[in-house]
Amino acid sequence: MKNKVQNILLVGVGGQGILLASEILSEVLMLGGYDVKKAEVHGMAQRGGSVVSHVRYGEKVYSPIIPEGQADILFGFELLESYRYLPLLKTDGQVVASDLQIVPPGVALGKESYPEDVPAKIKAAFPRSRIVNAMALAQQAGNMRTVNTVLLGALSNMMDIPEEAWNQAMNNRVPAKFLEENLNAFALGRQA
Amino acid sequence: MDKTILSGNEAFARGAFEAGVKVASAYPGTPSTEILENIAHHYPSIDSSWAPNEKVSLEVTIGASFGGARALCTMKHVGVNVAADPLFTLSYTGVRGGLVLIVADDPELHSSQNEQDSRHYARFAKVPMFEPSDSEEARAFTRLAFEASEQFDTPVMVRSTTRISHSKSIVYPQTPVEGLPEPSLARDPAKLVMLPGNARKRHYFVEERLAKMAEWSCSQSFNRIEEGQGEVGVITAGVAYQYAKEVLPEAHVLKLGLVHPLPKQLIREFAARCKTLYVIEELDPFIEEQVRAMGIEVHGKDLLSVCGELSPGRVAAGLFKEEIPQGFTPTETLPQRPPNMCPGCPHRGVFYQLNRLKAYVTGDIGCYTLGFMPPLSAMDTCVCMGASIGNATGISKVLTPEDRKKVVAVIGDSTFLHTGINGLIDMVYNGSTATVIILDNSTTGMTGRQDHPGTGYSLKGDPSYQVDLEGLCRSVGVKHVYSIDPYGLDETRDLIKREMERPEVSVIITRRACMLHKRDLIQRKPPLFVDADKCTACKACLKLGCPAIKWNPAAGTKGQAEIDKLICVGCEVCMQVCKFGAFGVCDEK
Ligand code: SF4
Numbered sequence: 001m002k003n004k005v006q007n008i009l010l011v012g013v014g015g016q017g018i019l020l021a022s023e024i025l026s027e028v029l030m031l032g033g034y035d036v037k038k039a040e041v042h043g044m045a046q047r048g049g050s051v052v053s054h055v056r057y058g059e060k061v062y063s064p065i066i067p068e069g070q071a072d073i074l075f076g077f078e079l080l081e082s083y084r085y086l087p088l089l090k091t092d093g094q095v096v097a098s099d100l101q102i103v104p105p106g107v108a109l110g111k112e113s114y115p116e117d118v119p120a121k122i123k124a125a126f127p128r129s130r131i132v133n134a135m136a137l138a139q140q141a142g143n144m145r146t147v148n149t150v151l152l153g154a155l156s157n158m159m160d161i162p163e164e165a166w167n168q169a170m171n172n173r174v175p176a177k178f179l180e181e182n183l184n185a186f187a188l189g190r191q192a
Numbered sequence: 193m194d195k196t197i198l199s200g201n202e203a204f205a206r207g208a209f210e211a212g213v214k215v216a217s218a219y220p221g222t223p224s225t226e227i228l229e230n231i232a233h234h235y236p237s238i239d240s241s242w243a244p245n246e247k248v249s250l251e252v253t254i255g256a257s258f259g260g261a262r263a264l265c266t267m268k269h270v271g272v273n274v275a276a277d278p279l280f281t282l283s284y285t286g287v288r289g290g291l292v293l294i295v296a297d298d299p300e301l302h303s304s305q306n307e308q309d310s311r312h313y314a315r316f317a318k319v320p321m322f323e324p325s326d327s328e329e330a331r332a333f334t335r336l337a338f339e340a341s342e343q344f345d346t347p348v349m350v351r352s353t354t355r356i357s358h359s360k361s362i363v364y365p366q367t368p369v370e371g372l373p374e375p376s377l378a379r380d381p382a383k384l385v386m387l388p389g390n391a392r393k394r395h396y397f398v399e400e401r402l403a404k405m406a407e408w409s410c411s412q413s414f415n416r417i418e419e420g421q422g423e424v425g426v427i428t429a430g431v432a433y434q435y436a437k438e439v440l441p442e443a444h445v446l447k448l449g450l451v452h453p454l455p456k457q458l459i460r461e462f463a464a465r466c467k468t469l470y471v472i473e474e475l476d477p478f479i480e481e482q483v484r485a486m487g488i489e490v491h492g493k494d495l496l497s498v499c500g501e502l503s504p505g506r507v508a509a510g511l512f513k514e515e516i517p518q519g520f521t522p523t524e525t526l527p528q529r530p531p532n533m534c535p536g537c538p539h540r541g542v543f544y545q546l547n548r549l550k551a552y553v554t555g556d557i558g559c560y561t562l563g564f565m566p567p568l569s570a571m572d573t574c575v576c577m578g579a580s581i582g583n584a585t586g587i588s589k590v591l592t593p594e595d596r597k598k599v600v601a602v603i604g605d606s607t608f609l610h611t612g613i614n615g616l617i618d619m620v621y622n623g624s625t626a627t628v629i630i631l632d633n634s635t636t637g638m639t640g641r642q643d644h645p646g647t648g649y650s651l652k653g654d655p656s657y658q659v660d661l662e663g664l665c666r667s668v669g670v671k672h673v674y675s676i677d678p679y680g681l682d683e684t685r686d687l688i689k690r691e692m693e694r695p696e697v698s699v700i701i702t703r704r705a706c707m708l709h710k711r712d713l714i715q716r717k718p719p720l721f722v723d724a725d726k727c728t729a730c731k732a733c734l735k736l737g738c739p740a741i742k743w744n745p746a747a748g749t750k751g752q753a754e755i756d757k758l759i760c761v762g763c764e765v766c767m768q769v770c771k772f773g774a775f776g777v778c779d780e781k
Pocket residue numbers: 047532533534536537538539559560633637638706707708
C-alpha cells in the first residue's frame with residue numbers, strides 16, 4: 001500500500017474552511033509515516049468561488065497536483081462542487097461529500113438552476129460513495145462550526161490511517177477549548 | 193531538528209531565517225505574500241516590513257545589504273516590473289551582505305493580470321536565478337542563494353510559482369548559520385555609486401561573474417543528473433520536474449536547480465547520451481531556446497503549451513498525443529461559481545451606483561476588480577497596479593467635454609499608495625478633469641488583508657503613522673476632496689454624480705472597513721429578512737449581486753427574494769434598494 005500514491009481531491013466553496021481541512025489531513029498523513037504533498041490556490045479564487053485542494057500521499061510523491069482522472073477519493077464540502085469535479089475521479093473511485101447546497105450567483109439570480117438529485121447521480125456512478133448530513137451531525141456534536149470535522153470523520157473511514165494519528169493531528173491543530181466538541185464531531189462523522 | 197510539513201512560502205521564510213537574514217521587505221502579491229507574513233510571525237528577530245510598493249521594498253533591502261547585512265525581498269512576478277529599475281543597477285553594484293529576491297510567478301493566472309515568465313528578468317538583469325521544485329528545496333535553495341550572493345558579489349533571484357508557493361511538502365529544517373559578520377558602515381563608492389565611469393567598469397565585472405557562475409554550477413549538486421533507463425532524456429526545473437518524473441519515470445533527467453546561467457558543459461554531456469531530448473518547463477521556452485542555440489536538438493514547446501501551467505496530464509498529452517483522461521462527466525451544464533465580493537463588502541454599493549450613473553470606469557487591481565462581474569458590471573479597464581488614474585487622465589484627453597464627465601477612476605487604498613499617487617499628481621499637474629474614487633477599506637483585501645501605510649499598523653501589528661489620505665490628495669493640489677460612508681447609497685450616488693459634473697479633478701474617498709478585517713473595525717449587525725407580503729418580485733435587490741440574496745422562483749406567485757441568514761451581515765444596503773420596504777431586520781436574541 002505504501003508505495004502506491006493515493007490521491008484525495010477536496011472541493012467546495014471559498015470560505016468553507018477547505019484549506020484548513022486539507023492542512024489537518026496532510027498532517028495526519030505525515031504522522032502516519034507517508035510522504036505527503038498538497039496543492040491549492042489562494043487569492044482571487046477564494047472570494048466565494050469554487051475551491052480545490054489536492055492531497056497526495058505514498059512512499060514517494062512527485063507532482064503536488066493529482067494527475068487528471070486519478071483521484072481515488074473526492075472529498076466534497078458542497079454538493080454542486082462535488083458533482084462538478086467528478087471527471088477528476090478514477091472510474092472505481094469514491095465520493096465522501098456533504099449534502100450542503102450553496103447557491104451560485106447565476107442560480108441566486110434565477111438565471112440558472114441548481115442540478116437536481118445530485119446524491120443519487122453520484123451514487124449511481126460511484127456506488128461506494130457516501131453523502132453525509134454533516135450540518136445535523138455538527139449540531140449534535142454541539143457546534144455548527146465542527147461541520148468540517150464531521151466530514152473528516154466520514155473520510156477517515158475510507159482511509160487506512162490509525163485513529164490515534166487523527167486524534168494527534170486534532171490535538172496539534174485545534175485550540176484546547178474546542179477540542180472536545182471536535183473529537184465528538186469526528187466520532188459522529190466516523191460512524192455516519 | 194525533526195521533519196515538518198510546510199508550504200513553499202513557509203519554507204522560503206525558514207530558509208531566510210536559517211541564512212541569518214536581518215532585514216526583509218515586500219509588498220503583498222499572490223502567490224508570494226505569505227513569505228513575509230511567516231517571517232513576521234515565526235522569526236521576530238528579523239526586521240520585516242511591508243513597503244508601499246516593490247520598488248521601495250527592493251531599495252530597502254539593497255540598503256541593508258550595503259550595510260553588510262543579509263537581506264530578503266519578495267514579490268509576485270508583476271512586482272518585478274515595478275522593481276526593475278533598482279534591480280538592473282543592483283546587478284552592477286553587487287552586494288555587501290547577501291541579497292536574495294524571491295519572485296513568485298503565477299502560470300495559469302490564478303490571481304494575476306498576466307502570465308509573464310520571470311526567468312527572462314534574471315537573464316535581462318544578468319543575475320543568477322535558482323528554481324526549487326518543492327518546499328525542501330525552497331528552504332535549501334534560499335539558504336544557498338545567500339551564500340552564492342556573497343561568494344559571487346551578486347543579487348540572487350529565486351523563482352517560485354503558484355504550485356511551489358502554495359503547495360505543502362515535507363521539509364527538514366536545519367540549524368541557522370552562525371558567525372556572520374556584524375553589519376557596519378564601509379564606504380566603497382567605486383562599487384556603489386553607479387555613475388558612467390564606475391558603471392562601465394562594473395559591466396565587465398558582471399559579464400565575468402556570469403561566466404564564472406556558469407562554470408561553477410556544472411559541478412554543484414543543485415544541478416544533477418538522475419540516471420534512468422533507455423535513450424530518452426529530460427532537462428527540467430521547478431515544479432515541471434515533478435510532472436516529468438510522474439510522466440516519464442524511466443527517463444534520464446537533468447534537473448536544474450540554477451536556471452540562469454545554464455551549466456552548458458553539463459548540458460552537453462547529458463545531451464550526448466540521449467537519443468531523444470525533451471525540455472519540460474512552464475511558460476516560455478527559456479531553457480529550450482538556449483539549449484537549441486548550443487546546436488542541440490530538443491523537443492519542448494512544439495509539444496507543450498507556452499500558455500497556462502503544466503500538469504501531469506498536460507505533459508503526457510503533449511508528449512504522447514494522448515487525450516487528457518476524464519472520468520464520469522455530468523451531462524447537464526453546471527452553473528459556474530465565479531468569485532464574488534463578500535456579503536456586506538463596502539465596495540458593492542459604489543459599483544451599483546457607478547453602473548446606474550453609466551460611468552466609464554477605469555479600474556485597478558484588488559477585490560474591487562470583481563466590480564467588473566455582472567450584475568454590477570461597472571468596470572471598463574484594468575491594466576496594472578495604479579493604472580486607473582493615469583488611464584482616466586489619458587482617455588479624458590481625447591473625449592468630448594460631455595463624454596469626459598463619464599470618466600471615473602476607482603482604486604483601492606493600498607493600490608493608491610502603491611503607485612496611484614503618482615497618477616494623481618500628474619492628473620492635477622496637467623489639468624485633467626476626471627473623478628477619482630479611492631475605495632478605502634483599511635486593508636489590502638485581495639491578498640489576505642495586509643496592513644499598509646494607510647492603516648496605521650505595521651506588518652508586525654505595531655501601531656504606526658497612518659497616512660492622511662485627504663491631506664495627501666490636497667497636498668498634490670486636489671481642491672475637491674470628500675469622504676463618505678459607502679453604505680449610504682443615495683448620498684454616495686449624489687456625491688459621485690455631482691463630482692462627475694465638475695470640470696476639475698475631485699477625489700471621493702469611500703471609507704468603510706473590509707468585511708474580513710482583522711481588527712475590530714467591522715460591526716456585524718443582525719441579518720435582514722424579506723417580508724413575503726411586501727416583496728413584489730421586482731428583482732431590484734438582485735442587481736446588487738450580494739451572495740446572501742437569493743431568488744426563490746417557487747415562493748409566492750411570481751417568485752420572491754430571500755436572504756441567507758447565515759451569511760448576511762446586516763449592512764442594510766439591499767434595504768435601501770427596495771422601493772417597497774420589503775426588507776426587515778431580524779430580532780437578535
Ligand atoms: S475581502 Fe473585503 S474588500 Fe474583498 S470582497 Fe470581501 S469585504 Fe470586499
